[in-house]
Amino acid sequence: MNNLFVYCEIEDGIVADVSLELLTKGRSLANQLGCQLEAVVIGTNLKDVEKQVLPYGVDRVHIFDGENLYPYTSAPHSAILINLFKEEKPQIALMGATVIGRDLGPRVSSALTSGLTADCTELEIGSHEDKKLGKTYDNLLLQIRPAFGGNIVATIVNPEHRPQMATVREGVMKKEILDLNYKGEVINHDPKAYTDSLDYLVKVIERHVEKSKNNLKGSPIVVAGGYGVGSKENFALIYKLADVLHAEVGASRAAVDAGFIEHDRQIGQTGLTVRPKLYIAFGISGQIQHIAGMQDSSIIISVNTDPDAPINKIADYVITGSIEEVVPKMIKYYKQHSK
Amino acid sequence: MSLKIVVLAKQVPDTHNVGKDAMTAEGTINRSALPAIFNPEDLNALEQALRLKDAFPGSTVTILTMGPGRAADVIREGLYRGADNGYLLTDRAFAGADTLATSYALATAIRKIGDYDIIIGGRQAIDGDTAQVGPQVAQKLGLSQVTYAEEILKVENKNITIKRHIDGGVETVVAPLPILITINSSAAPCRPRNARLVMKYKRALGVQEKSALGDQLPYAELYDQRPYLNLAEWSVADVDGDLQQCGLNGSPTKVKAVRNIVFQAKESKTLNGSESDVESLIVELLDNKIIG
Structure with a gap:
């Protein structure tokens, strides 16, 4: 409970770099907070996917392997995260500021009425004093991002609401394996228990992805x-x-x-x-x-x-x-x- | 088949054209120095809505916006280009909203509008670039969503087919109506104003704009003869909003600190573009194995 969660994005069975970068950042933030790092992977045919994430220092990986969960669509992925977060009550949830993360994050935050900060360029742990309420909050996620067309840099906090959610672009954080043999718990969930049949109404009928043309x-x-x-x-x-x-x-x-x-x-x-x-x-x-x-x-x-x-x-x-x-x-x- | 379409539009400061006087000496923003514009991707969304209206006669396009009295500009602009009507959500209690409180306000207003098939808006607004309000509104209304849409390919049997941008490519999705769609900047640009519609709506005013003019309101009698010149404004009470979920109260995110951009000055070598300067730089980079 109250751990740090990272949503891991999947393309063709491979966990996206941005998710591994967030696991690396998440590991160091979790160490500062003294909590565990947990990963969530949602998709189809995810056999052995835990081997891709555990080396980044993941203590628990939640796997939702089921039909129609790949390619990504909004409703089933958000239903799974919303229901999982209601059970696990994470203090922090991070995801990539990708097309998927920016589609999923706001839906989850809206359902949980938690705050979400998009496109953070730095994440830190720190305290925040609310002068009006005369209250100090410790161990908050400081979400730092340029704002207002880049003319200022703002530090955003979510003092009262959990999880504190943030998205980060690919390449902003560094990806680093912690321990190839890191021992974490693997939890296989039944996606049907977390989604409704009505969550599967949007169908992807055609998909065309190219590897980046430049290096x-x-x-x-x-x-x-x-x-x-x-x-x-x-x-x-x-x-x-x-x-x-x-x-x-x-x-x-x-x-x-x-x-x-x-x-x-x-x-x-x-x-x-x-x-x-x-x-x-x-x-x-x-x-x-x-x-x-x-x-x-x-x-x-x-x-x-x-x-x-x-x-x-x-x-x-x-x-x-x-x-x-x-x-x-x-x-x-x-x-x-x-x- | 006719469609009821609601276009979510926002009036934004033109952050792409920030002049030197837009920042105060203390590093805060002088909003009045920035021109207010129709958020660019919301115009792309308006175009998709108007295309549906062209394809399905009898369809209606309603502009929904939130902001101060002057945001009625957004509704007028929409009317000039072919929208049928609009609502301005305006109330001091809406002020200071983050994306969650904004989506709450918009969702309550959409419930008040009631009958809709498609809610459509830009992917994101240029003053925040968050892309959050669309999906948050969809969730609050229990609607399916398609974000980053580039083109609506067809609407048939209460199903909509949409081409959307994804990382590194495109995909085509089919979804049942009703639905919320956000439109990417790569979609078709919005059609220009229609001269006939500009003539029709140029005197259209919001409640606050009219009352600010008071006795100075020109052609005052027109507003009774032509009801469409009165742009509707809704307060929190008008949409049965919960004050605890509006504006600053309803915003889980707080701004802890804002700082002006101060770069850590490095020790830099200043050169001019002369032959000898460029040559010595290239030689230095080669010697240090930075290039070559």
Whole structure:
């Protein structure tokens, strides 16, 4: 009772990276709280799925293996979580800020009237003082996220309601196996006892999933462009540089919104989080949502015509100049010196 | 077959165009410096609703929004583009709502509207980007939901077929009506205003807007002759709302702290774009095996 729960997402029998990242974070938060870490896996043909999650330090894994639970649909998955949470009364429940997590989380929180914070970039344990009530709450989940278009960072707490729920994007937390032989309890539940036949009315009749077309997450060098790149044509320059450096191309939301580049290359709070050895930002002003997705890069170079662009503050190298003048020089000198 | 469609729409500050005067020196937001707009994905949702109305004559499209008096703008905008009517949920007791309290208020208003086949709204609003209100409303009304929808493919025999975005792909789902749908920004953009409808509704006003004008209200007699110019406003009492579940009272999440963005300044090297500066940078990166 009162433990920390992580909902594990499944694609083709494989637990999603974002869920394993949350198990890793969940383990460390559970240690701080002195509680257990529990995982929930819902799907079809889940034989041996516990082997994928237990090594992350999971004390109990709840498995719901039944027909029509894969692919994911909203109602049966939320009914299972709602009913399980009513029994187990978790203090914290985490899930990925994926299409599935963002479909499921609010439904569960609405039924349990618990608070839910979307797209957190940091999770911590801490206390909160309600000055009006003169009351202090200890060991709360501090849910930290950029808000209001990224102009501020807010820390959200749920003092009175349980579970404290939060979603986190893939790549924000780090995934780390604790112990390959970690011993946890495996509990096989009967999904029928947790769902109603009316929960299965929505049917998936066609499904088409492609592996990501780019390797942004794993690339050691990322060359990214922002609104300041100015046009789709100028993005061709960025691709050219990326090609020469064997890098992947990323972008800020503003560049995606302007139609310069496709959405699956967006880096930031509502896109991908990357941690490359080298991050070169062209014409990116540096809104906090973007920074949230690349600040852990080892070396950051900012190329901007505005010497006061906010991103320059976190950059190791700042080049004041335009993309048209800087990119060709970079390519020229790389080719000249790399041999 | 005709459909009764409710479009959930929100008036939001245009957070994508935050000017320099939008933040105060203390790091709080100066809301009045931000233009208020129709939440972009709610416009995508309105378009899907209007397409259904085109396909099934006799269907009605109702705009439901919550906000201060000036949020009547959202209803007018919807009417200009083809909606039939609208309701503005407005009450001090609704203020300070998080997503849960917001969904409670919207769900009570939808119950008050009563007869509906489809509730449709944007996936998320740009001032919060949470995507929570849609599913929370669906749960409160006991409805099925389809989120991240890109296109409504067909409605037949009280079943709806929807193409939706999922991580790394798309899927097609079939669901029975009634249903709640949230629309992704990748869906078709909303049609423009219709000039004839703009003429018809340009004097439409909410109760608060009218009373703010008082004696200065132009063409006052029109509002009795043309009832559709009076935009409906509902308070907590009008929708039989429970005050404990509205606004700040009904919000389990509290904001503990808000801080302005202050980056930890690194020791950075500033270069200009000259040949020698770029060359020395590239050489340094190569020497340190960062590139190459």
